Amino acid sequence: xxxxxxxxxxxxxxxxxDKTLEMFAKLGxxxxxxxxxxxxxxxxxxHEEIDVxxxxxxxxxxxxxxxxxxLGVTGEDLVRETIADHHKRVTFIKPLGFGHADVIVAVPIxxxxxxxxxxxxxxxxxxxxxxxxxxxxATKYVNLTGRFFARNGFFGYxxxxxxxxxxxxxxxxxxxxxxxxxxxxxxxxxNHLKILKDGVIxxxxxxxxxxxxxxxxxAAIDTRNKIEQRIxxxxxxx
Amino acid sequence: MxxxxxxxxxxxxxxxxxxxxxxxxxxxxxxxPAILQPADILLDCSGEALRARTYVFSDLDGNELCxxxxxxxxxxxxxLERNPTVHEEARYCYNGPTFRYSPADGKNTRPREFxxxxxxxxxxxxxxxxxxxxxxxxxxxxxxxxxxxxxxRIGDLGLFTAFIDAIDMPPRWRTRLxxxxxxxxxxxxxxxxxxxxxxxxxxxxxxxxxxxxxxxLGGMLIISTYMRDHKIPLIGTxxxxxxTKRLMDRQLDTAEERLSKEKVxxxxxxxxxxxxxxxxxxxxxxxxxxxxxxxxxxxxRFEKRLDLFKDRGIEMKNTEFSxxxxxxxxxxxxxxxxxxxxxSQEIGPVAGGGRYDGxxxxxxxxxxxxxxxxxxxxxxxxxxVEGEME
Numbered sequence: 121x122x123x124x125x126x127x128x129x130x131x132x133x134x135x136x137x138d139k140t141l142e143m144f145a146k147l148g149x150x151x152x153x154x155x156x157x158x159x160x161x162x163x164x165x166x167h168e169e170i171d172v173x174x175x176x177x178x179x180x181x182x183x184x185x186x187x188x189x190x191l192g193v194t195g196e197d198l199v200r201e202t203i204a205d206h207h208k209r210v211t212f213i214k215p216l217g218f219g220h221a222d223v224i225v226a227v228p229i230x231x232x233x234x235x236x237x238x239x240x241x242x243x244x245x246x247x248x249x250x251x252x253x254x255x256x257x258a259t260k261y262v263n264l265t266g267r268f269f270a271r272n273g274f275f276g277y278x279x280x281x282x283x284x285x286x287x288x289x290x291x292x293x294x295x296x297x298x299x300x301x302x303x304x305x306x307x308x309x310x311n312h313l314k315i316l317k318d319g320v321i322x323x324x325x326x327x328x329x330x331x332x333x334x335x336x337x338x339a340a341i342d343t344r345n346k347i348e349q350r351i352x353x354x355x356x357x358x
Numbered sequence: 359m360x361x362x363x364x365x366x367x368x369x370x371x372x373x374x375x376x377x378x379x380x381x382x383x384x385x386x387x388x389x390x391p392a393i394l395q396p397a398d399i400l401l402d403c404s405g406e407a408l409r410a411r412t413y414v415f416s417d418l419d420g421n422e423l424c425x426x427x428x429x430x431x432x433x434x435x436x437x438l439e440r441n442p443t444v445h446e447e448a449r450y451c452y453n454g455p456t457f458r459y460s461p462a463d464g465k466n467t468r469p470r471e472f473x474x475x476x477x478x479x480x481x482x483x484x485x486x487x488x489x490x491x492x493x494x495x496x497x498x499x500x501x502x503x504x505x506x507x508x509x510x511r512i513g514d515l516g517l518f519t520a521f522i523d524a525i526d527m528p529p530r531w532r533t534r535l536x537x538x539x540x541x542x543x544x545x546x547x548x549x550x551x552x553x554x555x556x557x558x559x560x561x562x563x564x565x566x567x568x569x570x571x572x573x574x575l576g577g578m579l580i581i582s583t584y585m586r587d588h589k590i591p592l593i594g595t596x597x598x599x600x601x602t603k604r605l606m607d608r609q610l611d612t613a614e615e616r617l618s619k620e621k622v623x624x625x626x627x628x629x630x631x632x633x634x635x636x637x638x639x640x641x642x643x644x645x646x647x648x649x650x651x652x653x654x655x656x657x658x659r660f661e662k663r664l665d666l667f668k669d670r671g672i673e674m675k676n677t678e679f680s681x682x683x684x685x686x687x688x689x690x691x692x693x694x695x696x697x698x699x700x701x702s703q704e705i706g707p708v709a710g711g712g713r714y715d716g717x718x719x720x721x722x723x724x725x726x727x728x729x730x731x732x733x734x735x736x737x738x739x740x741x742x743v744e745g746e747m748e
Contacts, residue, residue: 230585230592233604241544243596243604245537250600252720253402266410273544278401278409290594312593 124171125339128347129183129192132160132174136326139218140193147350169343178202180329184210187333190340191347197223197301197324201264211330214351219326221301223264225319228290228297229312236317237272240297244276247296258282258295261321265299268321287311366740370473373740374453377475377499384495386451386477391432393455397422403431403689403720411458425457430689430731433478434718445481445718445727452476453736468706469737475499476733477711480718486659488730489693489713490666496709496732497672500697504743505708509676509698512635513683513712514663515539516692517642520656521628524646525621527552528614530607535625540688549625554616569606577602624649631681635664638679663693689714693730699742708742709734 130144130151131137141151150165151172162172173189180194181202193216203209227234234243244255255277259265262279269275280295287307289295299321302308308315328351330344378388397414404412404427413425426432429452437448453475460468477495482488500508518539522532531552538545569577581602585592592598624645631641639661646653667674684694694712702708711732718727 228593228596229590230594231596231601232581232584232590233601233608238547241538242534245534246600246604247596250597251595270410273541273547275541278398293595296594296596312591 123169123339125169125337126191126343127171127173127189127334128164129173129175129180129189129194130162131177131180131193133176136177136193136195136219137174139216140326143216143218147347147354149347149350167343167346169339170347184329184331185333187331187335189331190334190336190344191328191330193326193328195219195221195324196327197221197261197264197322199327199329200322201261204263209332211332213328213330213348216326216328219324221303221324222320223261223299223301223322223324224308224315225268225321226287226298226300226302226308226313226315229314231314234316237269237274237319240274240316241276244274248276254278255297256280256295257297257299258286258289259299260286261299261301264321268299272318287313369740369744370736373503373736374473374475376502377734377736378451378453380499380502381451381477381495384449384491386449386479386495389433389436389450389452390454391426391429391436391452393426394423395426395432395435397424399435399721400424400426400431403717404428408458408687411460413457413459427458428456428733429454429474429476430478430714430733431717431721433476433731434480434721434729437478437480438718438721438723441480443724445723445725447481447483448479450478450480452478473736474733475736476731478729478731480729481727482730483728485692485713485728486663486666488728489663490670490672492711492730492732493667493693493695494670494672496695496697496711496734499734500709500739503739505699505739507700508708509678509702510674511678511680511683511696511698513680513694514656514660514692515684515690515694515712516656517653517660518628518681520653521646521651522625524651524653525624525649527617527621528610531617540685542682542685549617549622552611552617553619553622569602569609571606571610574599574602574606577606581605620649624651629681631679633678635674635677635679638681639664684712687712689717691715695732699738701742701745705738705741706735708739 130140144151148166151162152165153159153162153174155161160174162174164170164172175183177194178198180189180192181198183189184192184194184199185203196212196215199206199210225237233239247255257265257277258280260282265279269277282289286298286300288311289298290313291311298313301324305315382388401409401412401414401424408427412427414422416422433450433452437450441448454473455471456474457471460470477492479488479492519536522535534548535545538548569580578598582598627645628642631638633641642657664674683696684690690712692713692715696707696710698707709732711730713730715726715728718729719725
């Protein structure tokens with residue numbers, strides 16, 4: 121049995137996991153769980169030197185930052201949200217053509233007077249007058265939101281944490297507007313929300329990402345190059 | 359703060375004790391507000407710049423708390439606890455740690471924990487006297503600490519407000535300009551929009567009948583009918599009235615004459631004023647005369663304030679007035695000042711303060727409570743003073 125040289129993290133559940141395993145299989149890398157069916161460890165049948173970790177997509181982003189893993193498949197949104205200085209910490213090797221989701225700003229459809237981000241600051245000033253407080257914004261994407269609005273000059277809001285269904289927050293009056301991910305927009309409409317015209321913060325999809333701070337031994341670099349070559353040889357999806 | 363030597367700790371304590379003696383002798387009662395503060399109140403009251411730098415977390419009961427980013431709001435809360443209904447004149451001083459996130463950025467990284475010593479004067483009727491008292495005492499304090507080589511920067515948000523009020527334009531444009539004063543980029547964007555140079559953000563095209571700006575109820579009826587016809591439920595906290603009101607304003611904005619180039623220039627010229635106070639005053643007179651606008655009341659107050667400072671023995675020779683100064687702290691409403699050491703470019707100002715008449719009402723006071731205060735960054739002060747002695 122050969123020595124493990126590199127840790128590759130893949131999503132541990134759902135469509136994202138299925139798509140990831142499918143993609144690697146096409147590249148001639150059959151990923152199998154080792155040990156217990158519900159365990160979190162795996163291997164690449166054809167490449168014993170690769171250690172596979174099954175992790176949640178957000179854990180993968182965290183571990184890319186800390187360098188506990190060398191490579192990982194996760195959403196660009198999570199990498200940008202989790203790692204403030206991501207250009208120093210990780211390298212995006214390739215977008216993989218699945219796991220599409222947009223991070224967007226949405227407000228109630230009934231806000232007929234609001235179409236763009238520029239409207240929000242005005243609404244915030246008016247809201248302050250009527251209600252004596254700032255607009256509340258529900259999101260899981262605290263950092264993406266902060267950076268986006270700082271760049272676009274909207275400040276009159278306060279973030280309220282969101283654990284469950286963010287889209288429901290305006291209707292149940294726990295927030296006035298939201299920043300969330302959407303793939304088809306159906307959930308938003310069902311919750312009587314609309315996306316602002318210039319309210320797309322990020323068009324995200326699954327990416328193969330390399331950590332810069334992982335332990336890059338020459339053997340690890342060799343393994344990475346092998347994986348990269350194969351993955352980059354595939355024509356870019358759409 | 360960085361791991362500090364016992365020596366540094368002692369030196370800071372000595373400095374704080376000296377300052378406190380000066381302040382208590384002047385009638386300021388030492389108080390010690392809590393370090394942990396409820397997050398929502400604090401975040402709602404402080405400006406964006408401070409908000410982004412506050413440490414927020416929740417406890418096991420799910421309460422959102424923060425480490426105080428300054429002592430002004432915590433001290434104001436303490437005042438209101440003691441004076442819930444009748445807002446009596448009061449003088450407090452404090453000394454203690456404050457906490458601010460500072461992005462790691464090489465040698466420019468500022469400490470995330472530092473001490474502030476400060477003064478707050480509440481509900482004093484004579485506004486100018488209150489301002490002079492705080493200003494003078496701050497200067498006395500830092501001079502007593504040994505700082506002799508410093509510059510003073512002053513500003514007056516009351517002058518800005520008066521200026522905008524004096525220029526002929528629809529009242530809601532004034533409200534918007536005042537609201538955006540704190541964000542220079544947005545302010546300039548808004549000026550361009552009002553002058554027609556930039557297009558206002560798109561209004562919904564699928565129009566409803568023209569709304570009559572004098573008939574709010576009629577407008578609300580039109581909008582609610584529109585919503586019903588288009589199966590748009592009214593959800594959330596923002597009311598039909600608020601939505602209608604703003605639609606009316608937007609319709610007016612596009613219908614009305616634009617803010618003239620001359621007026622835009624006038625506002626920008628005012629904000630560019632910088633220099634010794636008397637020279638700045640001459641420039642303001644020059645601007646207002648040419649534009650034929652009247653800000654006499656605010657101007658007189660500014661002039662009287664300078665005279666009063668002189669009477670109190672404050673030397674204004676190293677003082678610069680800046681019309682823009684005060685933009686970074688959202689709660690200030692009038693006179694603002696800052697004391698800078700020669701290396702303040704790198705380390706930040708040694709002390710700063712001003713009038714903040716809006717804060718206590720926001721925190722739950724029954725009525726507007728006048729307030730003036732200052733905060734001294736004792737670690738910076740000590741660094742500068744020790745540097746001077748070497």
